[in-house]
Amino acid sequence: MQIPYTVEPRPDTGVYNAKLGIWLFLASEVMLFGALFSSYVLLRVGATTWPHGYEHLNIPLATVNTVVLITSSVTMVMSWASLALKNLRKFRVYMGATVGLACVFLVIKGFEYAAKFEHGLYPSESTFMAIYFTLTGLHGLHIIGGIVVNCYLLGPGSKMWKTDPARFTNRVEIAGLYWHFVDLVWIFLFPVLYLL
Amino acid sequence: MSEAAPGALAGIRTDHHAPPGFWRTYVFSQDHKTIGIQYAITALLFLLFGFTLMMIMRWQLAYPGQSIPFIGKFFGDANAPDGVMLPEFYNQLGAMHGTIMVFLGVVPLAVGAFGNYVMPLQIGAPDMAFPKLNMMSYWIYFVGGLTMLSSFLIPGGAAASGWTSYAPLSVIATAGQTVWLFGMICLITSSLLGSVNFITTILQLRAKGLSFMRLPFFVWAQLVTSFLLLLAFPPLEAAGVLQLMDRLAGTSFFMPSGLVVSGQPLAYTGGGNPLLWQHLFWFLAHPEVYVLILPAMGIVAEVIANNTRKPLWGYRSMVYATIFLGFMSFVVWAHHMFLTGMGTVISSFFQATTMIISIPSIIILTALFLSLWGGSIRFTTPMLFALAFLPMFGIGGLTGLPLGLAPADIHLHDTYYVIGHFHYVVAPGTLFALFAGVYYWFPKVTGRKMNDTLGRIHFWLSFAFINGVFMPMFIQGLAGVSRRLYDGGAMYSHAQGVMHLNVFMSICAWCLGLAQIPFIFNFFWSIWKGKKVSANYWDATTLEWAAATSPPMAHGNFATTPEVYRGPYEYSPPGNAADFLPQNQPVEAR
Amino acid sequence: METASAESVRKHVRVYVTVFVTLMALTLITVAISTLHLGTVAAILVALFIASLKASLVAAYFMHLISEKKLIYAALTLTAVLFLVLMVIPVSHFADRGL
Numbered sequence: 001m002q003i004p005y006t007v008e009p010r011p012d013t014g015v016y017n018a019k020l021g022i023w024l025f026l027a028s029e030v031m032l033f034g035a036l037f038s039s040y041v042l043l044r045v046g047a048t049t050w051p052h053g054y055e056h057l058n059i060p061l062a063t064v065n066t067v068v069l070i071t072s073s074v075t076m077v078m079s080w081a082s083l084a085l086k087n088l089r090k091f092r093v094y095m096g097a098t099v100g101l102a103c104v105f106l107v108i109k110g111f112e113y114a115a116k117f118e119h120g121l122y123p124s125e126s127t128f129m130a131i132y133f134t135l136t137g138l139h140g141l142h143i144i145g146g147i148v149v150n151c152y153l154l155g156p157g158s159k160m161w162k163t164d165p166a167r168f169t170n171r172v173e174i175a176g177l178y179w180h181f182v183d184l185v186w187i188f189l190f191p192v193l194y195l196l
Numbered sequence: 197m198s199e200a201a202p203g204a205l206a207g208i209r210t211d212h213h214a215p216p217g218f219w220r221t222y223v224f225s226q227d228h229k230t231i232g233i234q235y236a237i238t239a240l241l242f243l244l245f246g247f248t249l250m251m252i253m254r255w256q257l258a259y260p261g262q263s264i265p266f267i268g269k270f271f272g273d274a275n276a277p278d279g280v281m282l283p284e285f286y287n288q289l290g291a292m293h294g295t296i297m298v299f300l301g302v303v304p305l306a307v308g309a310f311g312n313y314v315m316p317l318q319i320g321a322p323d324m325a326f327p328k329l330n331m332m333s334y335w336i337y338f339v340g341g342l343t344m345l346s347s348f349l350i351p352g353g354a355a356a357s358g359w360t361s362y363a364p365l366s367v368i369a370t371a372g373q374t375v376w377l378f379g380m381i382c383l384i385t386s387s388l389l390g391s392v393n394f395i396t397t398i399l400q401l402r403a404k405g406l407s408f409m410r411l412p413f414f415v416w417a418q419l420v421t422s423f424l425l426l427l428a429f430p431p432l433e434a435a436g437v438l439q440l441m442d443r444l445a446g447t448s449f450f451m452p453s454g455l456v457v458s459g460q461p462l463a464y465t466g467g468g469n470p471l472l473w474q475h476l477f478w479f480l481a482h483p484e485v486y487v488l489i490l491p492a493m494g495i496v497a498e499v500i501a502n503n504t505r506k507p508l509w510g511y512r513s514m515v516y517a518t519i520f521l522g523f524m525s526f527v528v529w530a531h532h533m534f535l536t537g538m539g540t541v542i543s544s545f546f547q548a549t550t551m552i553i554s555i556p557s558i559i560i561l562t563a564l565f566l567s568l569w570g571g572s573i574r575f576t577t578p579m580l581f582a583l584a585f586l587p588m589f590g591i592g593g594l595t596g597l598p599l600g601l602a603p604a605d606i607h608l609h610d611t612y613y614v615i616g617h618f619h620y621v622v623a624p625g626t627l628f629a630l631f632a633g634v635y636y637w638f639p640k641v642t643g644r645k646m647n648d649t650l651g652r653i654h655f656w657l658s659f660a661f662i663n664g665v666f667m668p669m670f671i672q673g674l675a676g677v678s679r680r681l682y683d684g685g686a687m688y689s690h691a692q693g694v695m696h697l698n699v700f701m702s703i704c705a706w707c708l709g710l711a712q713i714p715f716i717f718n719f720f721w722s723i724w725k726g727k728k729v730s731a732n733y734w735d736a737t738t739l740e741w742a743a744a745t746s747p748p749m750a751h752g753n754f755a756t757t758p759e760v761y762r763g764p765y766e767y768s769p770p771g772n773a774a775d776f777l778p779q780n781q782p783v784e785a786r
Numbered sequence: 787m788e789t790a791s792a793e794s795v796r797k798h799v800r801v802y803v804t805v806f807v808t809l810m811a812l813t814l815i816t817v818a819i820s821t822l823h824l825g826t827v828a829a830i831l832v833a834l835f836i837a838s839l840k841a842s843l844v845a846a847y848f849m850h851l852i853s854e855k856k857l858i859y860a861a862l863t864l865t866a867v868l869f870l871v872l873m874v875i876p877v878s879h880f881a882d883r884g885l
Contacts, residue, residue, distance in 0.1 A: 014855035035431035124446030191833035539882030
């Protein structure tokens with residue numbers, strides 16, 4: 001027997017399996033970053049002094065990174081829309097752009113980290129630097145995860161377009177939901193760490 | 197994109213070109229039944245191992261400072277010179293006993309094994325929604341378990357800061373704690389993947405006609421449990437990451453300023469908060485209590501309905517109580533922290549939520565008790581364990597009430613009373629329910645039943661000795677004996693009056709160990725030599741018994757896609773020849 | 787989304803572009819405001835408000851939450867409530883204890 005509702009939605013719930021699965025996974029991610037955010041609040045409220053992000057961190061670089069990540073979200077959703085319009089070539093272009101922008105984000109992040117280390121600012125420096133490195137590091141790991149998934153869909157995974165285009169489109173949508181969530185986390189990290 | 201009619205989905209899978217080889221069939225299987233069996237075997241072994249750790253600790257508690265007989269010389273000079281257990285080794289055994297029993301034993305058995313094997317069958321599904329993910333869950337759990345075990349072999353030994361790993365002690369502990377954290381992150385990841393899979397499967401793959409109020413109670417229990425795992429585990433993962441940063445990168449998330457250990461100021465910048473760990477830990481660990489108990493309640497409900505031959509009393513109220521219980525479990529965490537300097541307003545709040553959360557537990561337990569009323573009870577081996585669960589869980593639950601009230605908790609906190617309380621919930625409670633599940637579903641998996649005489653020996657001996665282990669703990673705890681003393685309280689004058697109980701408890705614990713031998717023998721003997729039985733041996737109504745006995749180990753559980761026409765527990769329906777009506781029996785056929 | 791026709795997809799694309807421009811504008815606004823160095827409370831409120839606005843746009847349009855099924859809404863509502871419970875941790879820690 002085949003597992004039902006891998007492609008078409010179940011009539012009473014209205015979703016296909018992976019759609020529900022990814023949202024549940026994102027729900028757990030919300031709780032993961034929520035707990036870290038809550039820890040941040042607790043530590044900051046309890047601290048005697050807390051530096052402003054702009055005193056230690058590079059706002060121009062982070063702003064560029066915000067723009068890069070939001071743009072990659074748009075290219076991601078465009079790659080899905082291209083598949084919905086049955087255009088595999090445009091999908092490749094947009095998906096390639098998404099992966100490229102994600103790499104740009106990581107490179108910029110790498111420069112930021114390197115600059116911090118050069119000035120002797122390590123996670124052990126202060127609670128602020130600790131939370132900065134932990135949150136951005138964990139977010140960076142999520143970016144890497146997204147790059148791996150997107151590269152798979154761009155490369156070997158796209159063979160499915162020939163055999164089961166509807167399912168492949170769904171896969172891209174699922175990867176997109178994850179990618180937008182990673183973008184969404186950054187949208188909060190940016191002001192919380194850099195601007196406040 | 198909805199051209200495929202639901203009926204077309206029942207077609208036989210055509211993409212199996214060749215029968216899968218040995219590795220795909222037995223090791224890296226994607227079939228939920230194989231994975232369920234893998235979980236069961238691994239978890240049972242971990243339970244035995246965790247229990248062995250405790251039996252070794254009980255020697256030290258009964259005869260502090262005396263050389264451990266027979267096995268003492270195997271622990272090495274670093275742990276037990278001349279076979280005499282060092283305090284550090286005792287702490288390792290304690291921390292690892294708790295961790296192994298909870299995260300590697302009970303949860304994988306209750307959710308990973310029974311959930312995986314039984315739940316898809318009970319909802320009439322061909323497999324889990326994401327078979328590859330299911331396989332990954334098991335293997336990540338396996339790696340996490342091996343990681344945990346390996347920590348005994350590294351210098352400094354395993355984690356020794358208790359299963360709660362409270363900071364700052366855990367941050368400055370030996371390398372075993374780092375391994376513990378990596379192991380935990382594996383186990384959490386495995387649970388998260390598993391819970392995504394479980395929820396999706398239950399919501400998406402239910403058979404036609406299987407509406408929510410027709411779900412077997414066991415499925416409901418798994419659904420709520422999965423939500424608890426999904427949403428409560430990530431905060432502990434976050435806490436684990438923060439503690440790893442503290443240990444490896446020298447941050448001070450949990451390290452307060454000016455901490456001095458053994459007269460030496462620590463090389464931490466400080467500014468952190470040790471209580472943050474407790475908040476995050478208990479944000480998981482209280483829901484975790486219900487992760488331990490809800491699947492057990494689910495199993496007991498199945499066994500009781502089947503062996504009383506009547507519908508569960510108050511099925512709907514049990515379902516609503518379970519959902520409410522799951523939700524409330526997220527707002528009681530700080531009742532573990534009454535002694536951390538919390539003010540009266542906040543502790544009153546958590547006191548109130550704690551009292552409220554006892555209500556749904558009582559509703560479920562009462563419904564199960566009332567289900568016995570007027571039934572013609574078959575005292576089968578699984579039923580004995582299920583019946584014992586009721587009063588045992590009752591004792592565990594009721595002794596928890598004083599702990600939930602801040603004034604009483606001041607006296608009882610961190611004493612043996614706490615140990616007695618939660619062991620009554622988890623050992624004669626959950627573990628007995630899990631044994632009931634093993635005896636109950638064994639014919640489903642193997643096509644043979646386990647021997648009844650051995651089962652009865654196993655039950656009565658376990659029942660007697662397990663109470664012998666845990667009941668005296670209440671007395672010791674009320675006398676104020678702390679749970680973490682490696683000499684059982686010999687150093688303290690207030691403990692002298694209850695010290696003699698240690699010997700009795702330890703002997704009971706070792707006899708409890710011996711009492712498992714009939715079970716282990718029965719288990720293996722019955723696989724090959726047990727009495728062969730029919731596909732629906734217990735005359736049960738739920739869908740798993742509509743599938744073939746020991747369904748084939750590949751995707752596809754049912755010869756034809758089952759359809760459901762009625763609720764889960766239609767036992768002894770009036771005007772019916774048989775005393776049960778399976779869920780998939782069409783209405784016309786009555 | 788499963789039954790998206792070519793026309794509706796094209797309509798979506800126009801929405802994506804609009805949302806993208808709005809997100810860029812909001813990013814610049816929040817950076818600009820941060821250079822004013824408002825008081826701590828005001829700065830936090832403004833920054834979090836803008837971030838929430840941006841996040842809502844991403845969730846609503848890129849993640850298609852604006853037209854999602856009830857089941858997904860239910861799961862996310864539960865998550866949102868428990869997220870708020872997580873935010874109670876610092877409150878429960880400091881309230882009634884003094885800083």
